[in-house]
Amino acid sequence: MVDLSLLLRILSNAIPIMLSAYGELLVERSGRVNLGVDGIMALGASISVLVSAITGNTMLGLISGLATGLAASILYIIPVIVFRVDQVATGLLLVFLAWGLADLIASIGYRVSPSIPIGSLQYNILALITVIIPLILWLLMYKTWIGVEIRAIGYNEILARERGLRVDTIRAIMLLIGGALAGLSGSYMALTLYNGKYFTGITGGWGWLAIGSVILGYWHPVGVAVAAYSIGLILTLRPYLEAMGLGPLSISTPYIMVILSLIIAAYISRSPRFKPPRIL
């Protein structure tokens, strides 16, 4: 029997993954990979909890999460785009930095105010957004010149540079959008999924799952939507799997799924018709 609340829960688990996955999709399509998503999510969560605890307004909290994401992605853009530092190193450093900063900021947050008005933000707004975004992104990627430019940079950076595309600018813009979406999804996690609480390890590796779902969706807006929904489904079913007695396997299912998706994506990319963007 299909339970409506279960469906809602799947949707609400899929939303944060989907939001950061779309940001990451744009970044990877333009030929960079921002591994810092998980950290940006944690930082967004922490700051949005702090802001909404001070102001008493969850909408302001969400906006501050978005702004945090923008600021954090500048920390990524300066080393990677300007100074040509290794993107994998920078991404991981950003994760650790942001985890630590998020916990540090949370240590004042508890002092300011422990409680947050719950229920002023519900699933509906963001759920609507996650349905609309795949469509918009698909139009952007495949029906406009901007999309062609983004994809061209991802496929062949040197050629795109020779043809006069503004590689660095476009990448920087995509990274900013990606960071903003990751921050938004983090604040969504804290404010609605966990009822306005922040705790250490709040993201639980969901940022990595977002990166995984970009690969699972094979860098296509609609594919990413499907991937994010299915990871949301698995995350929702996790307690049921645990009750079935699968033990540690049930907790690790989403991570195992990401590894499988890596294998499948590598298998598909061998065919010349479906080349993924060069990200690493």
Place this chain on the structure above:
Amino acid sequence: MEVLEKRATRGEIILKALIGALTGYIIAIILASIILNPSDVLRSVLWVYMNTTPITTAILFSIPIAASALGLTLAYRAKFITIGAEGQVILGSAVTLWFIAYSGINLQLPYSILLAIILASILGALCSLIVALLRIYAGANEILSSLMLNFIAMYTVNYLIATSWRIGPFTITKSIPEEYRLSVSFIIATLIVLTLLTWFILARTRFGLSIEVYGRAPRAAETYGYSPKTIIIGVSIISGLMAGLGGALAMLSFQHHLTPMSSPPGYGYMGVLVAWLSANNPIIAMVASIFFSTIVVLGRTLQAIGVPLSYVLAIQSMIVLSTLVAVATAKYTIRFRWFKW
């Protein structure tokens, strides 16, 4: 924006790296001071570097960091960017605890420790080998798959702690008995031996040469008859062995028991950071991991005045990030042309 490469002397790079590291450290400490009481923070920093007790503790803490970093220097030289050291350290310490406190196998003292360490190393190597095999035979990207294995390892150990290893009302495991614990002098000896061993592999063996060549020019290496599969598998086994060993020694020297982890404890990640910071040089890596473990000790003292423990990793990544940027300023000239970016 134009990015032009330039030639930098070794001295210039080293100088800029040191300046960068110091800058990162200072920024991180200032950030902590802004949020907390600055005089408390400064007093803790001075305490760590002015006394012998914290330095001794730091040497103990440095073993999992140094062991995983040394293994990773080999892997990163072969451009096998695995991040799985974290999971391997966790598994290594968990299997050591299991062997000594839970398995019920009673051997004479040095043999049981030796067997536990070997078991941990093998488990680490197997875990690392999975990543290598996935990369070679399935084409899966090693960065993401090793990260996912870290989470799987962490949740599996957490599950064991919460269920079958749990004693009493709190989720805490049994402790390693007093007589099995290792001393500081043993740890120092192991540090030196591991560093020399890594240096020896890199500088004096055929395998080390093949790693270097494959990392710099994979096509050339294949043309000259080095097998990429052998190199990647070898490198992954060595890095896994070392990370598992580091986990075992961490358990035997300072951890002694396990508690549930809400986020990863980070010794393996610190090893990754050290490997990047040291530009894959084993001797610098050893020194850098002792430096990083002083930051771990600092973090533990800062914890008393309200800084979360995860801020340790943030201080360290701040140091590495500013070092990498500083080194980049030595290697590149950047010209901005704002009108046509």
